[in-house]
Amino acid sequence: MARHAFIVLIAACLTVSVAADAQEAKSAPLAKELGQLLEQNKLTTVAAADGDNAGTFVAAMYYPGTELLVVSAKYYDPPTFAGKLAQKNYPDAYGDLNVGAVPGSKLLVMDTFADGLVAKPGGGNAADSVDGTTALTFDGNWKKAKQSEEDYMKAFQTADAAYAHALSILIAKLKAPGTN
DSSP: OHHHHHHHHHHHHHHHHHHHHHSOOTHHHHHHHHHHHHHHTTOSEEEEEOTTSTTEEEEEEEETTTEEEEEEEEBSOHHHHHHHHHTTOHHHHHHHHHHSBOTTOOEEEEEETTSOOOSSOOTTOOOEEEESSSEEEESSOTTTTTOOHHHHHHHHHHHHHHHHHHHHHHHHHHHSTTOO
8 A cells, every 4th residue: 555655646746747847938928929919010029118127128029930039128328218119119129228238137038939938848949048147048958058957947937937027018018009
């Protein structure tokens, strides 16, 4: 009986572990929704202020079905950036935020396939990456990155939460009246 209980316990642990690995990232449905909204509005770029962080802005450049690039950063001249937003000059806003970020404040997410971050891409799929205070590539190879699997997954969850936050801001912008 004790052996049977042990086997059931091991099976349950393995099931929980597999379920946790297979769990969809928070950013996945948001990235897909942002892509759909951009396509509906016939836009390839969008930008907005981050209302939760003064002086911080978020911008995205979308290549349908191929890639979603999202940058979040403090901008060295917030009034000038706000002017670009008011003029709906999203392409310039994206470029300016990408190159004119206050050092140490920038997070750039390169979401291959515009489907949200994927911790462990399968079948040789291209890896998503994040460039901020440190550069991270989510290819499932934490050993190559000289990390433990636990540290790799913590870094992924942190990046995914930051990306989901940025996506939520951009989605709200696109759903607001008069976006384009």
